[in-house]
Amino acid sequence: MSENRGTQGRYAELGERLRQNKDSRADRWAQYFLMLLMYLAISALAISNEAVSAKLGLPIHKPVVVLDAGHGGIDPGKVGVNQALEKEINLAIVLKLKAYLEANDMTVYLTRETDDGLYTSSDSNKKRADMNHRCQLIEEIQPDLVVSIHQNSYSQEGVCGPQIFYYKTSEQGKKLAELLQERLNSMPECMNRRVVKANGDYYLLLHVSCPIVIAETGFLSNWQEAGMLVTEAYQDRLAWELCLGIVEYLR
Numbered sequence: 310m311s312e313n314r315g316t317q318g319r320y321a322e323l324g325e326r327l328r329q330n331k332d333s334r335a336d337r338w339a340q341y342f343l344m345l346l347m348y349l350a351i352s353a354l355a356i357s358n359e360a361v362s363a364k365l366g367l368p369i370h371k372p373v374v375v376l377d378a379g380h381g382g383i384d385p386g387k388v389g390v391n392q393a394l395e396k397e398i399n400l401a402i403v404l405k406l407k408a409y410l411e412a413n414d415m416t417v418y419l420t421r422e423t424d425d426g427l428y429t430s431s432d433s434n435k436k437r438a439d440m441n442h443r444c445q446l447i448e449e450i451q452p453d454l455v456v457s458i459h460q461n462s463y464s465q466e467g468v469c470g471p472q473i474f475y476y477k478t479s480e481q482g483k484k485l486a487e488l489l490q491e492r493l494n495s496m497p498e499c500m501n502r503r504v505v506k507a508n509g510d511y512y513l514l515l516h517v518s519c520p521i522v523i524a525e526t527g528f529l530s531n532w533q534e535a536g537m538l539v540t541e542a543y544q545d546r547l548a549w550e551l552c553l554g555i556v557e558y559l560r
């Protein structure tokens with residue numbers, strides 16, 4: 310009887326162990342199945358998000374833009390007939406444009422956010438060091454596009470109007486330049502509707518590998534345009550139009 314109970318006990322123990330084994334195997338299969346379901350659900354979600362983005366004509370990945378405010382620090386850039394400093398107008402437009410681009414879901418980097426240039430007191434050639442640092446920064450970031458903001462000047466006071474420059478052999482640069490020029494020319498305040506210009510000598514255009522344009526948003530040698538360029542309303546207007554051109558380019 311005691312032996313019999315012992316055998317029964319062993320059977321019961323074996324049965325329990327087998328059941329546990331089966332349970333853990335079933336658990337494992339359930340876990341695999343659940344993981345597979347989760348993987349499929351995540352993939353489907355990613356695909357549907359991309360499909361929605363593609364349908365809306367929006368880029369699938371968040372675009373990265375570098376904005377470069379020309380000059381800074383000891384280098385004021387052009388000085389206006391009204392004594393306005395190019396470096397200050399450039400930075401004001403860049404900061405407004407940054408806000409518009411970020412509101413349009415872009416990642417924006419600035420080469421400078423303050424009046425300081427990109428050189429140190431120990432640099433013997435500060436202008437060269439400044440330009441080198443701007444190029445290095447851009448090459449490290451590898452953005453989708455770069456817009457460098459500047460103001461123009463000419464010996465004849467009558468010359469005016471915004472103009473966009475691109476590197477002579479860059480098709481993407483040309484496309485971006487044309488879209489931005491079109492936007493600036495559409496402003497009712499635009500004093501002269503210019504066309505884009507190819508260039509092969511500007512340092513930034515020569516040393517940056519991604520699509521880049523230089524936006525000369527007006528002539529500080531023209532009294533009326535220089536007067537507009539120092540107002541926040543016109544700077545804001547320029548920033549908004551440039552933003553629309555960039556959005557169009559990325560689409």
Ligand SMILES: [Zn+2]
Nearest residue numbers: 379386459460
């Ligand atoms: Zn300049």
